[in-house]
Amino acid sequence: MATVNIYLTFNGNCREAFDFYKSVFGGEFPYIGTFGEMPPQDGKEMSQEDKDKIMHVTLPISKETMLMGSDTGGEWAASLKVGNNFSVSINADSKEEADRLFNGLSKDGAITMPLADTFWGAYFGMFTDKFGINWMVNYDDPSKTQQHP
Template sequence: MATVNIYLTFNGNCREAFDFYKSVFGGEYPYIGTFGEMPPADGQEVKEEDRDKIMHVTLPISQETILMGSDAGCDHAPNLIMGNNFSISVNAESREEADRLFNGLSADGKITMPMEETFWGAYFGMFADQFGINWMVNYDDPSKMQQHP
């Protein structure tokens, strides 16, 4: 069965927000990475002003719940609207389940990133469903995973 968590998007203050959440909930970050640490996409380097922005961070809240987040970086920053800056993140147990959930939930919606292999080793995609809710679908293939949640 898939797990569901909330994914928050910030306008440059993700690290500050997550440090605050960590001060309240406790715990440690299993992963925190910046846009500057990721490999170039399509041969394009990350803009200097985006290099220190958070590309992904995870903070376990309980055994069942992980709070995740990032800064809106690069070309996505102008589209960020505070108040609609979250996604529902579904972590599937298999590639087949990921495809089934992605295809079902994205029907009549707007796909922003089709399901594809990522540089961190996951099979991942994003979309807004037909009701305007943002979703992320992820499958962490154990045979391909790097140090990433």
């Protein structure tokens, strides 16, 4: 059975927001990574400001729930607005379940990132459904060791 969490998107202040959430909920970040830690993309050099932005952070807030987030930048930043700055994130138990959920929920919607194997070891994709809700579908392959966004 899949788990569901909320994924928050920020325009450069993700670290500040998650430090605040951590001060309220307590706990520790099992993973926090910056865009500067990513492999190079299309040979493009990113600014130091973008390198320091958060690519992914996770904060467990209960046994069942994690608050997750990242910053945005580049061409994505212009479309970020309060109200569309979150996604429902589903962590599937198998690649087949990820495919089923992704294909079913994205029907008649707009796929922003097709399901594919990622550099961090997950099978991951994103879309906006036909009702305007942003979704992320993720499957963590147990044979991979790195954390997922």
